[in-house]
Amino acid sequence: MAPQPSIRFVDAALSRTSPCVLSYRNTDQKWLIRQHLLSLLQEFPTLSPSTDTFVHDDGTTVYLLNVSGSLLVTHATPTVPLTIWLHQDYPNAPPIVFLSPTPTNPILPHHPFVDPSGVTTSPYLQTWHYTHSNLSDLTHNLVCLFAHQHPFISPSRSFIRRFTNPSLVSKVEAIDRLFGALHCDMVDLNSKAVQEIQELSKVQAQLVDRAHVAKTILVGLEHERTSLKQRVTELTEESDVLLNWLKVNGSNYVVGTSGDEIEAFEASDEDSRIMLDCVAEDLAIEDCIYELDRTVAEGVVTFDQYMKQIRSLAREQFFHRATQMKLRPQTSV
Template identity: 45%
Template structure:
């Protein structure tokens, strides 16, 4: 079977259903279109690259089915080509691709390389650090890597120099140094913006909490003010009642002083009308006779009074009490004006 053309492979890989077990981790149609465009442009300008599909395992343990472009970068002069692998991130092109240098048999990445990790081959250049779509693309990334690796080949160290300034010039060109500085500034700005946004969110959250607490305090203050107004009204009512009671007591005291000493306690009470006065008088007579008969009972018990005298007195008192009762009953049939 003839090998499938790169363009056909890309079309088939990107058109595979998202629910298929071999589906790539790209679901957005606009993302798929950008990937197709950038990858075809890379293959057109650098025919040594070939596309494939593989599983990438992230540091956090997750995995994703991604498109991969493998090939060699032809450097300037007589320097040996540098084989690299470009993984298109699942968030590409918003996230930059992941670039790894693949050491050839018998070659290793030197430890002093400023952009390539010697143990994993992971490549991080200022171009990748300042990646921004649509300004950046895979073709521009390849051209940038050619310039970087032409200045500092990843498989061997540059010749030693007595001047640190000369060594710095050998590691990166002036433009690369400016790119790195720009990347650092952009990252610092991004970090400051993130911290600023976080502080603003915290302040807004704190403002909301303070507003809620202010509303609670306002409701509490209004409730206390209403309660104070009710208490003040109650105090005024009690003060008026106390004044009326004090006036009544003063009047009672004056009447008590003006009362004749002979009247005794009886002078304190006054009948409302003539009928009430007669009823009060007759009732007082009845009760007085009851008290007298009770005293006679005590006297005969103590043998102070003889039986004949007791009977005589009780009869006389009974007749008098009957007169009081009869008179009081007749009052019930008399109409007073």
Template identity: 35%
Template sequence: MAPPPAKMQEIHQFLSSALSQRGPSALPYDETTKSLIRQHLLNLISSYTSLDPKTATFTHNDGRSVILLQADGTIPMPFQGVNYNIPVVIWLLESYPHYPPCVYVNPTRDMIIKRPHTNVSPSGLVSLPYLQNWVYPSSNLVDLASHLSAAFSRDPPLYSQRRPPPQPSPSIGSGYSRPLNPYQTDGAAEVYKKNAINKIVEMVHGDLVLMRSAREVETEGLLSLQSGLKRREEEINNGLKEMVNEKETLEQQLQVIAMNTDVLGSWIRENQGKAKNLLVDLDVGDAFECSETLSKQMLECTALDLAIEDVVYSMDKSFRDGSLPFDQYLRNVRLLSREQFFHRATAEKVREIQMDAQVASIAARLHS
């Protein structure tokens, strides 16, 4: 039978609050597995309503103490046609769910652990094949509880410790009076003490639930605000980066425009009076004269590159028409491509040198 909706809501709030803690009070579980841990515990409580999730201090064998989640309560054990409840504590260690939990039988004062037992040590530690063969992510707490119930049904780990029968006390004037139960008074006091403790625990638990609910709402608001701030920070950083890149691009374009303007201005000033002396039958090849060695080398490399491009185009057309053999076509294309590569590489180096010279010239004029 599933627990009441009010209790399930309370368990939901408790697990959400416990697993969302940050800082020194955070539980030592990996962030990527906290949602799976929460779902495992919810499934366990839905199937076994006698178990409750809690947080408590667990002490390792090396003496380290750490606050962990646990499922505390009882596991049903059918035995000889009667259902018994075996008190257990299921500890979710730091490595859960990649590694199995740690299960202890938690006997009350009137119970004793059976010795020897196949699956339970004298200290109460439970050892099952299901725990030894734990496989992530298929293994879970619901199946573990089912295996515990089945194993305990085959061999109950606890049995009741019988109290010694009360001894009759003699009375004056008659043989023996009605035997007194020395546990009756102690039992009433114990019940009163337990009721008082339970009342206090309920009050404290109610206050803690209210505090956790308020903290959970506050935490969700802060996390939402933090997420919004991080998103805006990323948008601002991206916008600033784009503006810096755009500024650098505009500066480079401005430098290129300034250089081209300077080159055109120089050419206009040098050739402004030459238009009147031009002849009608002027050869186009003599119209341009390189003023320096680099420009002449640039012109020659560019002319050779374009000429090789035309030759390769013509050879490709001849090969498609069938007038040029395939082996001759490949040999000539390889030779021409090699020569074209060197011409293009030389032209690129000359272009870089000319660009550096123009930048230096513009910088010198700006400083003068």
């Protein structure tokens, strides 16, 4: 039999009319709730009944019965503090189970039956049916689940192996073990998927960088292609101009046909030859003066040596330019 204080509390709560009336309206429903609660409290005397306001996820506020306390799972593990709320549509709707984690005793991550906030979901609750489901069987099922995998202590290898133990004592336990094994597999697959996604994200970033580099290279090549096409057009136009000029003036010039590149620049008469020599000497002197300027700037020769050479070269250049001015009217160079 359940403790007498608990029986009196349940009877008083269910018969209350005001001010804090419970959200259970049907008399038969209240009688069934009383039976299930007293049966639970008889089997688990560490739990005690209470009433309080409950707020659903959609914001609906109801006043419900609940039982709370510490659930002994095994003698080798800590007790599990929990609260079981009886839904306003109980037993047609399953009860709502919450564990009570603390900052120093949080829920284990990736637990197959309990989320980090303490909300508990099990195959028994998911397959709840009022004709064969009750609070006592639910609590026994929770003890079995938490014995397999405690919500506050990392499971040992023996506990993990128990999920895949082929020796099953009941259909419910088989479903629970299958659910736990599937959850463990799902956590492993999710961890691998997250790792693969991170690696693929890195590869994607590298591909984006390479695509940017390739695009930059393509833009540069396109600009170079455009410049080359423009240059080809300019050279073609200059070639046409040169061909047209040769058609008009080509007969006035002697073109070497022996295949010797030097003979192609030989003058057609003595005056032209002298003119070419003078121009060549003039340009050579210009190059020499330029090199002297560079050497004196670098300190290779002294300033006196530089002036002596410049005077000599300037005198020679003067005579060459005077010869060019004299012969220019008489030659075609």
